[in-house]
Amino acid sequence: MPKALIVTIVLLTAVSSSLAMSTSDCFDCHSDDTLTKVVRGNEVSLFIDEEIYGKSAHGELDCTDCHEDLAGLEDEHGEELKPVQCSNCHDDAAEEMTAAEHPAECSDCHGKHDILPPSDSRSSVYDLNVPGTCCTCHSEQETPDVCVQYESGMHGMVLLRSGMIFSAVCNDCHGSHDIRGAGDPESMIARANINDTCAACHKGVVETYRQSIHGEIFRDSPEDAPVCTSCHSAHDTERAMDDAFLITVVKRCSTCHEEMGYTFSKNYHGQVTGMGYTRAAQCPDCHGAHDILSRDDPESMVHPDNLVATCGKCHPGANRNFTMYMPHADYHDAQRYPMLYYVYLAMVILLTGTFAFFGIHTLLWFIRAYLENLRNRSGGAH
Numbered sequence: 001m002p003k004a005l006i007v008t009i010v011l012l013t014a015v016s017s018s019l020a021m022s023t024s025d026c027f028d029c030h031s032d033d034t035l036t037k038v039v040r041g042n043e044v045s046l047f048i049d050e051e052i053y054g055k056s057a058h059g060e061l062d063c064t065d066c067h068e069d070l071a072g073l074e075d076e077h078g079e080e081l082k083p084v085q086c087s088n089c090h091d092d093a094a095e096e097m098t099a100a101e102h103p104a105e106c107s108d109c110h111g112k113h114d115i116l117p118p119s120d121s122r123s124s125v126y127d128l129n130v131p132g133t134c135c136t137c138h139s140e141q142e143t144p145d146v147c148v149q150y151e152s153g154m155h156g157m158v159l160l161r162s163g164m165i166f167s168a169v170c171n172d173c174h175g176s177h178d179i180r181g182a183g184d185p186e187s188m189i190a191r192a193n194i195n196d197t198c199a200a201c202h203k204g205v206v207e208t209y210r211q212s213i214h215g216e217i218f219r220d221s222p223e224d225a226p227v228c229t230s231c232h233s234a235h236d237t238e239r240a241m242d243d244a245f246l247i248t249v250v251k252r253c254s255t256c257h258e259e260m261g262y263t264f265s266k267n268y269h270g271q272v273t274g275m276g277y278t279r280a281a282q283c284p285d286c287h288g289a290h291d292i293l294s295r296d297d298p299e300s301m302v303h304p305d306n307l308v309a310t311c312g313k314c315h316p317g318a319n320r321n322f323t324m325y326m327p328h329a330d331y332h333d334a335q336r337y338p339m340l341y342y343v344y345l346a347m348v349i350l351l352t353g354t355f356a357f358f359g360i361h362t363l364l365w366f367i368r369a370y371l372e373n374l375r376n377r378s379g380g381a382h
């Protein structure tokens with residue numbers, strides 16, 4: 001480009017920008033708090049608070065950096081303006097939003113002229129304020145209401161009541177811009193990814209889980225294995241030591257281990273648990289929670305060598321003999337409990353045999369008595 005042309009362009013730009021409206025020109029009109037406009041029958045304020053704007057993350061920007069179509073205008077502007085494109089400067093966030101298709105605008109979560117960094121406690125996306133921001137749309141949107149559930153769950157209580165910002169807020173589990181439904185394989189809450197999502201904070205628990213039989217199954221077929229949210233609620237997360245959780249977790253184990261759940265419910269510990277008495281053993285007391293192993297594993301709590309210790313937690317005098325009691329005893333199951341099955345079978349045969357013998361015996365006696373009675377009566381008529 002010839003030197004003269006460059007000089008002309010620079011000069012022209014300087015002239016045009018000296019005539020164009022500056023941010024303070026915009027404020028000449030827009031710092032008037034009575035300035036309004038009627039949009040679809042509603043009165044909308046056009047007031048911009050200069051102080052709030054100046055202290056926002058964009059306080060250094062000119063109005064026309066965002067309201068691009070007003071750049072270069074001299075003293076006034078038209079009525080219909082083009083929408084602001086945040087994506088011009090924040091393409092990462094915008095690209096994630098477009099890919100995830102979560103139906104919200106940047107300004108729904110961030111605001112417009114009062115945007116602050118997420119680390120600022122007054123920001124709408126500061127940890128403590130995120131639930132309120134998401135719940136402007138999500139309260140009463142789903143059944144059951146995720147916002148009500150979150151508030152009464154462990155994470156919500158720890159955050160909202162105790163003010164602990166290291167608790168889980170909506171975007172810790174869902175992302176901020178990459179929000180997707182559970183059915184989307186790229187979602188943070190998809191079955192295959194949910195353990196990693198919880199692991200951001202519960203590292204130790206997730207490591208233990210990975211060593212367990214469930215963790216092993218998860219590696220091969222995530223669809224079959226329980227994940228964190230198979231045993232814990234996502235929003236209404238229960239305190240792990242609460243009785244209500246211990247009773248609920250028995251039901252959750254039993255949705256997959258139907259047979260063991262059934263036999264548990266028919267035996268001593270299950271029957272008293274069914275009545276709401278949680279001091280008796282529930283599944284995790286004998287099997288563990290995140291460290292569940294197959295009975296054949298020498299580390300398993302129900303490996304024959306460890307049963308004295310496992311039962312002994314609650315039955316202090318427990319010895320090997322005591323552990324012969326089978327918490328899942330089922331006399332219908334010949335494969336798992338052959339002794340029980342054959343003893344049961346023998347008892348059934350014995351009982352039916354006995355009843356059959358005495359039944360026939362009684363019947364014959366009856367016939368004999370009847371005939372004798374007849375004979376006696378006919379003898380008496382003579």
Ligand code: HEC
Nearest residue numbers: 021025026028029037046063064067070075076079080081
């Ligand atoms: C002379 C006063 C005046 C100045 C200077 C002015 N505006 Fe406005 N602005 C108005 C009025 C009046 C309206 C309402 C127009 C209408 O009824 O649609 C308005 C509306 C707007 C709207 C809303 C438009 C819409 O579609 O709802 C925006 C955005 C806006 N102004 C931005 C700016 C910016 C940025 C500047 C500086 C570059 C600026 N204005 C300078 C008076 C002014």
Ligand code: HEC
Nearest residue numbers: 023026030045046048058061062063066082083084107112
């Ligand atoms: C960070 C980007 C950004 C900056 C900088 C910005 N605005 Fe806006 N402004 C928006 C957005 C977003 C809207 C909502 C409408 C839209 O999406 O176009 C908006 C809307 C408005 C409106 C319409 C009323 C309302 O609140 O919706 C006015 C008036 C306005 N801006 C004036 C200004 C003035 C004056 C300045 C400079 C002092 C300014 N804006 C700077 C992003 C910005």
Ligand code: HEC
Nearest residue numbers: 057065066085086088089090106107110112115116117118
């Ligand atoms: C003209 C470029 C530009 C536009 C358009 C723009 N921003 Fe910004 N934004 C910036 C700059 C520059 C900063 C301050 C530097 C930084 O921290 O990234 C910033 C900071 C932010 C921050 C704080 C980031 C942090 O980590 O501190 C948020 C949030 C933000 N912008 C959101 C928006 C939203 C929402 C819109 C649209 C309404 C928008 N921005 C439009 C340039 C822009």
Ligand code: HEC
Nearest residue numbers: 086087090093094097104105106109118125130171176177
């Ligand atoms: C559903 C709510 C929501 C929407 C919509 C949204 N954001 Fe955010 N955004 C957040 C949250 C929450 C954070 C805080 C993340 C954190 O704490 O690290 C954030 C953080 C940011 C930041 C700070 C830097 C970063 O990425 O952590 C920028 C910049 C930003 N958003 C820009 C945008 C832009 C641009 C749009 C629109 C394309 C947008 N956001 C839409 C919720 C939202």
Ligand code: HEC
Nearest residue numbers: 131134138142146147150155168169170173182189229234
């Ligand atoms: C500890 C992680 C976690 C937190 C915190 C969390 N969610 Fe969720 N959310 C999930 C999981 C996992 C699912 C998938 C469904 C399920 O397992 O119940 C989900 C599902 C959803 C759904 C879809 C519900 C449906 O029925 O399709 C919405 C909407 C939602 N969450 C919004 C929120 C909002 C809003 C917040 C904050 C108030 C929040 N979530 C906090 C983990 C979380």
Ligand code: HEC
Nearest residue numbers: 103104105108109133134137170171174176179180181182
């Ligand atoms: C402007 C309103 C609005 C805001 C703010 C908002 N959402 Fe949404 N969100 C929606 C709508 C609308 C849907 C779609 C509902 C549907 O399909 O049933 C949705 C869907 C979702 C879904 C489920 C996606 C699916 O496909 O099942 C999740 C999860 C979610 N939002 C989380 C959040 C989180 C987390 C926040 C805060 C960071 C948030 N939303 C903020 C309006 C909003």
Ligand code: HEC
Nearest residue numbers: 195198202205206209226227228230231240249284289290
């Ligand atoms: C098979 C069911 C099950 C699965 C899967 C599971 N938990 Fe647990 N979790 C429990 C039970 C039962 C407790 C109650 C405490 C106990 O008995 O050790 C518990 C307790 C907890 C606690 C309280 C601390 C503690 O250890 O007592 C946290 C935190 C926790 N789980 C997080 C997780 C996370 C994160 C995952 C995902 C890897 C997960 N859980 C997977 C059943 C499960």
Ligand code: HEC
Nearest residue numbers: 154158166167168172197198200201228229232239240241
């Ligand atoms: C951002 C960090 C974070 C994330 C992500 C997170 N949690 Fe938590 N969680 C916490 C904190 C902090 C507590 C409260 C610790 C406490 O007081 O016991 C907690 C408490 C819990 C409890 C109750 C523990 C108890 O002692 O009763 C369970 C269960 C739990 N989380 C499960 C999950 C599951 C499942 C996920 C994934 C879906 C998850 N958490 C994701 C931080 C997180």
Ligand code: HEC
Nearest residue numbers: 253257260261264269281282283286294295296302327328
């Ligand atoms: C009082 C302790 C106790 C309770 C409570 C208990 N179990 Fe067991 N469980 C055992 C013992 C001991 C074995 C091994 C002997 C057997 O198979 O009967 C076992 C075996 C199992 C097995 C087969 C293990 C293998 O490696 O073959 C599963 C699965 C199982 N239990 C699930 C459950 C579920 C689900 C619950 C709750 C509904 C539960 N258990 C409650 C003690 C218990």
Ligand code: HEC
Nearest residue numbers: 213217224225226230252253256283284287292293294295
């Ligand atoms: C989402 C389904 C699911 C849930 C929920 C679940 N499990 Fe499992 N569990 C499995 C699968 C699949 C296996 C491996 C295949 C098998 O042996 O049954 C397994 C294996 C086991 C084993 C070892 C059995 C063996 O044959 O090696 C025990 C013991 C066990 N689970 C106990 C529990 C307990 C206790 C709970 C509740 C705290 C529970 N499981 C919750 C699916 C589940």
Ligand code: HEC
Nearest residue numbers: 268279280281282285286307310311313314322323325327
């Ligand atoms: C979490 C505690 C707990 C664990 C672990 C536990 N039990 Fe129990 N069990 C109880 C309670 C409480 C009762 C109620 C009767 C009582 O007061 O002893 C009971 C009752 C019994 C009974 C019937 C009543 C009796 O005392 O004769 C038997 C048999 C029994 N348990 C066997 C076992 C065996 C075998 C194991 C190990 C595989 C085991 N229990 C593990 C708490 C537990």
